[in-house]
Amino acid sequence: MKLPHDSFGGTVSAGLALTLGCYLLLRYWLVT
Known part of the structure; x- marks a missing residue:
């Protein structure tokens, strides 16, 4: 079975x- x-x-x-979402959330949290 080969991986597609x-x-x-x-x-x-x-x-x-997911990484981008976490980054934006953290940045928004720090700014607020």
Whole structure:
């Protein structure tokens, strides 16, 4: 069973989105 490229790309995108979301939330919390 080989790993589909889309699966890997989706995982990376999800991780990137999660990191960006946490960064924005932390920045907003610090500013407020």
